[in-house]
Amino acid sequence: MNQAELIAAVSDRMSLAKNDIERVLKTIAAVTCEVLSTGDEVALPNIGKLKTKWTMARIGRHPKNGEELKIPAQIKPVFVAAKALKDAI
Numbered sequence: 405m406n407q408a409e410l411i412a413a414v415s416d417r418m419s420l421a422k423n424d425i426e427r428v429l430k431t432i433a434a435v436t437c438e439v440l441s442t443g444d445e446v447a448l449p450n451i452g453k454l455k456t457k458w459t460m461a462r463i464g465r466h467p468k469n470g471e472e473l474k475i476p477a478q479i480k481p482v483f484v485a486a487k488a489l490k491d492a493i
Contacts, residue, residue, distance in 0.1 A: 440481060450488040457482045 405413070411429065415422045436446050436454060445455035461477040 448486075450486055452483055452485040452489055455482055455484065456480065 407429070411422050411425045414420075414425045418425070439446050440454060440456055443456060445453050447453050456479050458479055459477060462475050464473045464475045465471070466473055
């Protein structure tokens with residue numbers, strides 16, 4: 405399901421304008437990015453949690469020629485599914 409299909413599905417179920425749903429989704433995305441950039445986590449009820457994880461620097465390999473690459477330490481976004489979502493799937 406892409407963004408347009410999600411907006412249409414939510415709009416049909418809630419009887420709201422598609423523009424309103426699109427603004428809500430964009431606002432949720434913006435707030436989520438702001439919260440994750442501070443190191444906090446975002447809980448989505450019955451869906452899961454979005455949080456950040458620190459990964460250490462490591463040595464990797466270039467897939468074409470096998471040459472060693474230094475992969476720097478970084479902060480990555482991580483999604484942890486809620487039990488309700490796992491049970492539904």
